[in-house]
Structures are given as C-alpha cells and as structure tokens.
Amino acid sequence: MSEARFDVVGIGSAIVDVLAHAEDVFLSKHDASKGTMLMVDENQSEALYKDIGPAIEASGGSAANTMAGIASFGGKPAFIGKTMDDQLGGIFAHDIRAVGVHYDTEPLSDGLATARCIILVTPDAQRTMFTYLGASGSLSAADMDEELIASSKVLYIEGYQWDLPETKKAIIRACETATKSGGKVALTLSDPFVVERHRNDLFDLVNEYVDIVFANEQEITTLFLSNSFDEAVEAVEAVGGRVEVAALTRGAEGAVTVTKESLINTPAMPAGKVVDTTGAGDLYAAGFLFGYTRGDDLKTCANLGALAAGEVICHLGARPEVSLKDLDVKLD
Amino acid sequence: MSEARFDVVGIGSAIVDVLAHAEDVFLSKHDASKGTMLMVDENQSEALYKDIGPAIEASGGSAANTMAGIASFGGKPAFIGKTMDDQLGGIFAHDIRAVGVHYDTEPLSDGLATARCIILVTPDAQRTMFTYLGASGSLSAADMDEELIASSKVLYIEGYQWDLPETKKAIIRACETATKSGGKVALTLSDPFVVERHRNDLFDLVNEYVDIVFANEQEITTLFLSNSFDEAVEAVEAVGGRVEVAALTRGAEGAVTVTKESLINTPAMPAGKVVDTTGAGDLYAAGFLFGYTRGDDLKTCANLGALAAGEVICHLGARPEVSLKDLDVKLD
Numbered sequence: 001m002s003e004a005r006f007d008v009v010g011i012g013s014a015i016v017d018v019l020a021h022a023e024d025v026f027l028s029k030h031d032a033s034k035g036t037m038l039m040v041d042e043n044q045s046e047a048l049y050k051d052i053g054p055a056i057e058a059s060g061g062s063a064a065n066t067m068a069g070i071a072s073f074g075g076k077p078a079f080i081g082k083t084m085d086d087q088l089g090g091i092f093a094h095d096i097r098a099v100g101v102h103y104d105t106e107p108l109s110d111g112l113a114t115a116r117c118i119i120l121v122t123p124d125a126q127r128t129m130f131t132y133l134g135a136s137g138s139l140s141a142a143d144m145d146e147e148l149i150a151s152s153k154v155l156y157i158e159g160y161q162w163d164l165p166e167t168k169k170a171i172i173r174a175c176e177t178a179t180k181s182g183g184k185v186a187l188t189l190s191d192p193f194v195v196e197r198h199r200n201d202l203f204d205l206v207n208e209y210v211d212i213v214f215a216n217e218q219e220i221t222t223l224f225l226s227n228s229f230d231e232a233v234e235a236v237e238a239v240g241g242r243v244e245v246a247a248l249t250r251g252a253e254g255a256v257t258v259t260k261e262s263l264i265n266t267p268a269m270p271a272g273k274v275v276d277t278t279g280a281g282d283l284y285a286a287g288f289l290f291g292y293t294r295g296d297d298l299k300t301c302a303n304l305g306a307l308a309a310g311e312v313i314c315h316l317g318a319r320p321e322v323s324l325k326d327l328d329v330k331l332d
Numbered sequence: 333m334s335e336a337r338f339d340v341v342g343i344g345s346a347i348v349d350v351l352a353h354a355e356d357v358f359l360s361k362h363d364a365s366k367g368t369m370l371m372v373d374e375n376q377s378e379a380l381y382k383d384i385g386p387a388i389e390a391s392g393g394s395a396a397n398t399m400a401g402i403a404s405f406g407g408k409p410a411f412i413g414k415t416m417d418d419q420l421g422g423i424f425a426h427d428i429r430a431v432g433v434h435y436d437t438e439p440l441s442d443g444l445a446t447a448r449c450i451i452l453v454t455p456d457a458q459r460t461m462f463t464y465l466g467a468s469g470s471l472s473a474a475d476m477d478e479e480l481i482a483s484s485k486v487l488y489i490e491g492y493q494w495d496l497p498e499t500k501k502a503i504i505r506a507c508e509t510a511t512k513s514g515g516k517v518a519l520t521l522s523d524p525f526v527v528e529r530h531r532n533d534l535f536d537l538v539n540e541y542v543d544i545v546f547a548n549e550q551e552i553t554t555l556f557l558s559n560s561f562d563e564a565v566e567a568v569e570a571v572g573g574r575v576e577v578a579a580l581t582r583g584a585e586g587a588v589t590v591t592k593e594s595l596i597n598t599p600a601m602p603a604g605k606v607v608d609t610t611g612a613g614d615l616y617a618a619g620f621l622f623g624y625t626r627g628d629d630l631k632t633c634a635n636l637g638a639l640a641a642g643e644v645i646c647h648l649g650a651r652p653e654v655s656l657k658d659l660d661v662k663l664d
Contacts, residue, residue, distance in 0.1 A: 021653075054400070054427040054651065057389035068386070087419040087445075095386040113419075319386065321353075 007293035009152035012063025013136035014081030022120035045132035059095035069286025071100035072324040078102035084135040089114040150181035159190035186212035189219035207241035266302040269310035279318025283308040339625035341484040344395025345468035346413030354452035377464035391427035401618025403432035410434035421446040482513035491522035518544035521551035539573035598634040601642035611650025615640040
C-alpha cells in the first residue's frame with residue numbers, strides 16, 4: 001500500500017437514531033428481545049413511532065458511529081453509506097462531516113427515505129433497536145469508491161449488511177480491493193440475530209478476508225455455536241484463516257483481546273453513571289482501531305476501546321459528547 | 333367560564349432545536365450576544381449549520397416547552413403552533429403529543445420548512461439561539477381555535493410572536509377571547525432584544541390583557557427601562573392594569589414572585605451539575621402555571637417552577653427527561 005490517506009474506511013448504514021426511554025413491558029408488547037436489533041418496514045416503524053414517548057434525534061449507524069469515534073480521537077476516518085436527500089439525510093451528512101469524517105456518498109434523489117433506528121432505552125440502560133433501513137439499504141457496488149478503499153489502512157464492515165444481498169456482494173468486492181492493496185479488513189458481527197441468520201456466510205467471510213473481528217459475548221458464541229464464552233475464546237484461538245485478533249466485549253465485565261499467542265483482559269471504564277449503552281460496541285471498535293492504525297500494542301488498543309465505550313454509555317446517544325482526544329491525553 | 337377542558341393553552345413557535353456545543357469565540361465570529369435569541373433567514377441558518385459541530389435534534393419552542401412541562405407534571409395543556417408537513421414537522425408533532433399535550437394545528441402542505449433553532453451551548457452552560465422561523469411564522473387568525481382558547485383556564489403567549497405582525501394580531505384576538513370567557517392571560521417576555529424591539533406594544537399588551545408576566549432580569553429591566561432589578565421590581569409593583577403577579581427569574585440566584593401585596597424569594601434548585609440552561613425559563617413557567625391552575629399558593633407555584641427549571645438545566649435540551657410529576661411528589 002502506498003501512503004494511506006485514511007486510517008479506516010467504514011462501510012455501513014447511514015442512519016438517524018430516534019432515542020426514547022421505555023419500560024420493559026413496552027418491549028414485550030412489541031415482541032422485542034432486549035439488547036438486540038429488529039428490522040422493521042416503513043409501516044412498522046411509523047406505527048412504533050406513534051406509540052413511543054418524546055424522543056431526540058441523533059445521527060447513528062454502527063460503522064458511522066465508529067468512524068465518528070476515530071475522528072474524535074484525532075484519527076483519519078472515511079465513511080461510505082447511503083442516505084436520501086431529505087431532512088434526516090441532511091442531518092446525517094452534517095454530523096459525520098462536522099466531526100471530521102470524510103463522507104461523499106451520493107444521496108438518493110428520490111425513493112426511500114433516510115434510514116431511522118428507533119432506540120428504546122430501558123431503565124437498566126440497555127438499548128433495543130428497531131431499524132427501518134430505507135435508503136441505507138440501497139448501498140451498492142456503484143458506491144464503493146475503490147480509490148478510497150485502497151488508500152485506507154483498514155476497511156471496517158458491519159455484519160448488519162449481510163441482510164442486504166446486493167450490498168453484501170459489493171462489500172465482498174471492497175474486501176478484495178482492501179486486501180489486494182495491502183490493507184486490513186475488520187468486521188463487527190453487529191448482532192446475535194444477524195449472526196444466526198447468516199452464520200455460514202459470515203464464517204466464510206471471516207476465514208477468507210477478516211484480520212480483526214469485533215464481537216460481543218452473544219455474537220461470538222453464536223458464530224462458533226459455543227456453549228460458553230470460554231469455549232468461544234478457544235474456538236477463536238483455533239480458527240484458521242487470516243484472523244490475527246478478536247476484540248471481544250462483555251459489557252460491564254470489560255473486554256478480552258484474543259490472538260493465537262495471547263489473551264488480554266481489559267476492565268470496563270464507565271466515565272460515570274451508565275445511562276444508555278447505545279454505541280458501546282461501536283465506540284469500543286473506534287478506540288481499538290484508532291490505536292491499531294497508530295501502531296499501538298494490543299493492550300493499549302483495548303484500553304482506548306474501553307475509554308471510548310466508557311464515555312458513550314454515560315449519556316443518551318451513540319456518539320461521543322466530548323473530545324476523545326482529550327480523554328486519551330488524560331489516560332497517558 | 334364553564335368547566336375548563338384545559339389548564340393552559342400555549343400559542344407559540346413550533347420549532348425543532350438543533351443543539352450543539354460551541355466555544356465563546358465561535359459566538360463572537362457569528363456576532364451573537366450570549367444568552368439571547370437572533371432571528372436568521374433560511375440562508376443564514378444553513379450557513380451557520382454547516383459551520384457548527386455535530387448536533388442533536390430535539391423538539392423545542394418556548395411556549396411548546398412550557399406546555400410539555402405542564403403535561404409532565406400531570407396537567408392538561410394544549411398548544412397552537414405551525415409546522416410544515418416535513419420530517420422535522422413530524423418530529424415536532426410526535427413529541428408534543430407523546431408527552432400528552434393536545435395539539436391539532438393544521439401543518440402547511442408546502443412553502444416554508446418547519447422552524448429550526450440552532451442552539452449553541454457554551455462551556456459555561458449558557459445557550460445562545462439562532463432561530464429560523466420558517467413555517468412557524470405563518471401562524472394566523474385561522475389557526476386560533478376559539479373554542480379551545482375559551483375552554484382553557486390560562487392562555488399563555490410568547491413575546492417572540494411580536495416580531496410577526498399577522499400572528500401578533502391573531503394573538504391579541506385570542507387574548508380577547510380568553511378574557512371574555514373568564515380565563516387568565518399569561519405572557520413571557522421571551523428575550524431582551526424582543527422587548528427592546530417592541531417595548532411600547534408589549535407595555536400596552538401587559539396593561540390591557542395580561543394577568544401573569546414571566547420575565548428574566550434583563551427582560552423586565554428592559555421593559556421598564558430600569559437601571560436595576562430592584563428598580564424593575566418597584567415598577568412592577570406600581571404597574572396599573574390587570575397584572576396580578578410577575579414571576580421573575582434570575583438564573584442561579586433563583587426567582588422572585590411579585591404581587592402588589594407581597595414579594596416571595598425562591599432559591600434555584602439545580603438537580604445536579606448545570607450543563608445547558610436551554611429551557612430554564614420555559615420550564616419555570618411550566619411549574620408555576622401547573623401550580624397556579626391547580627390552585628396552589630404563589631410560594632408553591634414558584635417552588636414548582638424552580639423544580640422544573642432545576643431538572644431541565646442538568647441535561648442537554650429544553651424539555652424534561654424525567655417525569656416532573658414524580659419530582660413533584662418527592663417535593664411534598
């Protein structure tokens with residue numbers, strides 16, 4: 001790879017989050033499994049929206065949140081994801097550029113609206129998500145800027161995209177572009193149900209292209225059909241393919257960084273009272289990848305991940321409210 | 333008045349707030365006087381938006397925030413204000429209904445977009461506002477639901493509307509409707525620059541229609557051309573007309589409730605660390621009017637105002653994040 005223009009390029013859904021508080025009984029009423037992501041169509045999204053309490057809107061999207069986090073640390077990220085040319089699309093584009101992420105995917109001029117994710121935060125600070133993909137599901141090969149992907153140190157992709165056959169194909173091509181140009185590929189497994197729906201495909205992807213895997217406990221055990229987290233860790237250590245590191249998060253129990261040679265435990269670092277876990281995994285990946293592309297050792301990468309996740313869980317919303325660069329300086 | 337259907341009906345701008353953090357130097361660059369409200373046109377609003385950092389969107393509007401606060405206390409408020417039938421208009425309508433405010437103003441089907449207020453929060457927790465009125469400036473006589481106004485105990489109006497000649501005329505008619513049907517009229521002076529621009533008109537309004545005046549220190553001294561807050565308080569006591577009470581707020585110094593017979597000092601009650609003063613005055617009015625329409629004495633009204641303001645200043649945004657009814661119970 002010639003000199004990289006970007007540290008990380010993320011490909012994912014361009015989504016505006018609609019965040020509201022809800023009680024557990026409200027989730028049961030809507031047949032939602034707490035802590036997971038449900039796909040809904042436009043009508044379901046509208047019906048649910050009518051039923052929820054007052055909300056706030058904030059830009060979201062898993063990979064987009066991770067890129068925003070890397071920018072907040074002072075890194076150089078780029079993002080590829082599809083919006084519509086509507087008010088929410090304008091909000092998404094503004095926010096990701098305003099934090100310093102390179103973003104120039106052409107929005108749709110008509111058709112489906114910009115994606116919305118209704119996020120219900122229960123009193124235990126857990127988040128449950130109802131995603132209407134809208135325009136973000138139209139991401140295709142035409143949007144994959146090969147020059148951009150080839151000039152990034154890491155390509156970061158979402159398991160979420162495996163629900164979209166066209167997008168998935170385009171992303172696999174992007175993985176080829178990245179590896180051919182000497183870049184690394186990082187994948188987040190995104191959601192246990194996503195892993196369940198696409199286990200074989202994701203397993204093949206990991207073996208063929210992925211250098212760095214991000215997953216939480218449920219996702220990694222689902223991928224390896226393991227009975228416990230420890231069993232899943234053993235499965236990761238034994239995995240063939242090109243995986244060099246698995247960055248596994250365990251909520252309040254912190255994170256485990258697994259390579260063939262080592263296993264590093266990192267405690268969680270909540271910055272205060274935990275009020276909303278939305279974005280915890282995304283920001284863990286942000287800190288980790290910021291450190292990784294800067295050349296830090298894996299222990300420091302994991303600490304940076306815990307630091308970023310620890311900030312985002314102490315307020316409503318999935319993106320940092322303060323400069324992570326400033327927090328990073330304090331960590332030193 | 334026959335039995336009231338509503339405790340308070342508010343008339344004001346239907347606005348979505350765009351909240352972002354900013355440094356003092358950014359305000360200077362945009363010629364903004366900290367703590368005040370600047371009117372901007374669509375182009376100025378767009379240009380400023382491009383320049384600010386990442387933001388969150390949340391329903392706002394001064395009188396709308398006050399009605400949301402009254403609903404959160406368990407009162408029965410209604411709101412009249414104009415949106416466009418666009419995404420931000422949908423957000424405004426959802427949020428105000430979701431919290432329990434009666435709202436059925438017909439949105440515009442084309443023309444100006446739903447109003448936006450870019451709110452910059454500086455590190456000292458002060459807010460400075462840049463309002464693009466858009467559709468909310470189209471509120472007119474046709475939107476004044478006389479039956480609704482006549483069946484409310486209090487009509488609550490914003491000084492902000494005095495920048496809009498047509499809307500102002502329609503509101504004066506609403507004041508006539510309210511007083512004829514035995515209701516009270518409450519006015520918030522809104523902003524010192526608004527008072528400066530329309531002092532004579534607002535002075536006449538107060539004398540002719542207003543029973544309850546809400547103002548902060550700068551607004552009340554501007555109205556009476558007083559040299560000090562104490563001088564303004566004397567002016568309030570001496571005012572003719574029908575004013576029975578002035579509810580004056582002084583930020584961290586608390587509030588003063590003035591009648592011809594009494595003067596009550598109420599301390600500020602921040603619920604924690606003050607992070608964003610947006611909505612402090614609006615929520616003070618909410619608590620006060622909730623108590624007033626419930627029949628509480630003025631001291632209790634002022635305490636409820638301080639309680640509601642104390643909640644809203646401890647988080648980003650202008651509407652309560654928790655049930656004020658629950659806080660009220662704890663106060664007892």
